[in-house]
Amino acid sequence: MxxxxxxxxxxxxxxxxxxxxxxxxxxxxxxxxxxxxxxxxxxxxxxxxxxxxxxxxxxxxxxxxxxxxxxxxxxxxxxxxxxxxxxxxxxxxxxxxxxxxxxxxxxxxxxxxxxxxxxxxxxxxxxxxxxxxxxxxxxxxxxxxxxxxxxxxxxxxxxxxxxxxxxxxxxxxxxxxxxxxxxxxxxxxxxxxxxxxxxxxxxxxxxxxxxxxxxxYTQQLFFLVTEGWKMDALFYYVILACVIGLFSIYFGKANYAIKAFFYKFKDPYTKVIIGGLALGALVFLFPTLYGEGYITIKKLLGGDYMAIINNSIFQDYNTIPAVVVLFTIVTIFMKSIATLVTLGAGGNGGMFAPSLIMGGLIGFIFAYTINLSGIAHLNVANFTVAGMAAALGAIMHAPLTGIFLIAEITGGYILMVPLMITTAISYGINRKSQKHSIYTKGLAEKGELMSYEDKDTTVLSQMKLRYLIEKTYPQLHLNDLISVKMNEIVQSHKNICAVTDELGDFKGIIYIEELFSEMINNPNKDTLTVSHLVREAPNTLLDKDDLKTVLRKMEQGNVWLLPVIDENNIYKGFVSKTSIFNKYRALLMRQNDNMV
The missing domain is CATH 1.10.3080.10 (Clc chloride channel)
Incomplete structure (x- = not known):
């Protein structure tokens, strides 16, 4: 069927x-x-x-x-x-x-x-x-x-x-x-x-x-009312970008630490209980952490600066600016922990919304604090929006996505210059410390990431040695008579043979040219055994070696092919540069075709 x-x-x-x-x-x-x-x-x-x-x-x-x-x-x-x-x-x-x-x-x-x-x-x-x-x-x-x-x-x-x-x-x-x-x-x-x-x-x-x-679904995500940006605020946008860049580095490190913590627990329901209870306590103390958290950003953009502390157990102190500032800063860090705990405990979600929320809160509290200090008067909504774009661009290593996403969902195209400045700087700071984003670091460490900066490494990482092993080369045992095996060797059309014992344990190689020379010139050729001609291989490959290691070993020995063994020294076959290059060209063509 x-x-x-x-x-x-x-x-x-x-x-x-x-x-x-x-x-x-x-x-x-x-x-x-x-x-x-x-x-x-x-x-x-x-x-x-x-x-x-x-x-x-x-x-x-x-x-x-x-x-x-x-x-x-x-x-x-x-x-x-x-x-x-x-x-x-x-x-x-x-x-x-x-x-x-x-x-x-x-x-x-x-x-x-x-x-x-x-x-x-x-x-x-x-x-x-x-x-x-x-x-x-x-x-x-x-x-x-x-x-x-x-x-x-x-x-x-x-x-x-x-x-x-x-x-x-x-x-x-x-x-x-x-x-x-x-x-x-x-x-x-x-x-x-x-x-x-x-x-x-x-x-x-x-x-x-x-x-x-x-x-x-017609509900608008955000509404931004702004008259644009001012030239004298550019300096503060740069400072904000640096703060978010440093925060994004912290978030990346916290991500790996919390992942490692939950990885210790093998039972999924143990993770659920630990993570769920911890998250429940955080949500109770900081209501902004519930769900995506967009409603808080909406209220901040609308001018309700007490929204972040209202409906919490600390709302009676919302008239004290210092408490609002401190509560917001703590909420930012708690949001990062709550997000990572949710994912580590087994929940399903992504980093888009948390990145936007954390960046928006950083932008809000930065401008709000500057205004309270009297140093300058900044547009809080503008800095909230700029913080959202900068955090998304830095954490996800996607600066253009951050810029255009925020411009679209807030209607803030008039803020394109501040968005570009803050996102570019915060991304640059994060990229200086962490070459890969939180999504790609694990893949890069395993050699499983398709990189367009280093195509050679990318293509080689996609190739597996076990699929390149050629098993058509003659395999001789130490006690075999050369005269008996001669017909098999000639018909193989190979220039090298592998030598093993009866159990397949690799012992060495024999070059066909030397074997023919010995058969012509040795008067005792009828009694000549493989053990008399075997010689040590210039190097061997493990079947788990990556292709960069394989090519390095070949270059060190100045050879075109090498024998492959497993961790128990059992012979598996030979790998040649020809098979590697053919596979390399095929994968490179497929990768290029993907971009057509």
Whole structure:
């Protein structure tokens, strides 16, 4: 049945290729991906906000507020339980790192279940108070739509990758109603090298998704009222950028520390209990940490500077400026911890919203404090917006995404210069300390990141030695008679033989030229055994060696091929430079095709 379906699909593809070019067909598919991703974004936002509304407003019980301690725990528990019982055959991963890994190592294959599982788990996590964002899940969901559609239609790697990027761009566009930011994100994070033809599908997918999402969900994220920026405030924007750059470095280090803490616990429900209770306590003390946290930024942009402390147990002190300043600073650091605890405990969400919230709060408290001091009078809303862009650009290593996203969702295009300055400086400070973002560092350390700065290393990291081993070389045993094995050696057309004992333990090599010379000149050639001709190999390769190590060993010995053994010294075969270079060229061509 499956074979018949595949054959039928192949016939459809052949007919389609005769009627429409691949480029035009890709444009059609990009629109389809945009529609589906837009619907997914609308469903995710509506589902999340309905859960929040029910828990906070619709459900009435006089003891309800005591449950706010455990709401986050319930959300994380339900997410973990869903993954355990409903995603059994596939691995479930969160964040953008698996997406980058799929492009680098899995031929852009994103598991189909991500289309719905990301929506369900992130809505539950955030709706119950998990201090993360919805953007990374919807990006993964959109990418899964594009990847699944491309694989279903039997498209090539470059076409599937393009549809994956279209889905990711559409996810951002639908979640934020920001098509330009979606396109920039796809180009900056997923497709750092691209050509103009690749831009067209991204544009259509993002625009379509924004339209579709707006049909279902019309709520505006932020409103910014500003008269623009002033020249004498540029100095303070630079100072703000430096502060956020340093904070982004702290956030990166905190990310790895909290991940390492939760990694120690093997039982997922232990993580849920520890993380859920800790998060519940943080949300109780700092209400801004509940869910995405956008409502606080909305109020700050509207001039309600007490919003961050109101509804907390410290609200009676909201008339004391020093308390507001201190409470906000502590909230910023607690937001970083709450976000990382949510993810470490098993919740699903992303860093987009937390980055925006932390950056916005830093920008707010910076301008608010300067104004209180009397040093200068700064536009608090402008600095809040600039902080959001700077934090997103620095933490995610996506400065252009930060600039255009904030400009779109706030309508703050008039602040483009401050946005550019703060984002560029904060990104530069973070990049100086951390070459890779929090999403890419783990992949880079494992050699699994597709890098466009060092293509040689990237392509070599994609190659696995075990797939390059040639097993057609003659394998002789120490006690074998040369005369008996002569016919096998000649027919192999190889210039070298491997020598092992009866158990396969590697002993050395024999060069065919020396063997022929010995057979011609040695009067005792009929009794000549392999042990008389074996010699030590110039070097050996372990089957777990990476390709950079393989090439270095070959250069050290000035040889074209080397034997491969495992950790027990068992012979596996030979690897030649020819096979490495052929595979290298094939992968390089595939990588370049992806950008066409």
């Amino acid at each position: 499956q074979i018949r379906f595949i054959n039928y699909l192949d016939k459809i593809n052949l007919y389609r290729k005769s009627k429409i070019s691949n480029r035009n067909f890709l444009i059609v598919l990009a629109v389809i991906v945009g529609i589906l991703a837009g619907v997914a974004a609308a469903i995710l936002k509506s589902l999340t906000h309905n859960i929040e509304e029910f828990l906070q407003s619709d459900w009435h019980w006089k003891y309800k507020y005591y449950l706010y301690f455990i709401f986050p725990l319930i959300g994380i528990f339900l997410s973990v339980a869903y993954v355990k019982y409903f995603i059994r055959k596939s691995k479930f991963e969160t964040g953008l790192t698996p997406l980058l890994y799929a492009i680098s190592k899995k031929s852009s294959k994103v598991e189909t279940h991500n289309i719905y599982s990301q929506v369900i788990t992130s809505a539950i996590t955030v709706g119950f108070g998990g201090s993360v964002g919805l953007e990374s899940p919807i990006v993964t969901s959109g990418a899964a739509i594009g990847s699944s559609l491309g694989r279903f239609l039997g498209l090539s790697y470059k076409e599937i990758t393009m549809l994956l990027a279209c889905g990711a761009a559409a996810g951002i566009a639908g979640a934020f109603n920001s098509p330009i930011a979606g396109i920039v994100f796809a180009i900056e994070v997923l497709l750092p090298e691209f050509t103009i033809p690749a831009f067209i599908p991204l544009l259509l997918a993002a625009a379509t998704s924004a339209v579709v999402a707006r049909l279902f």
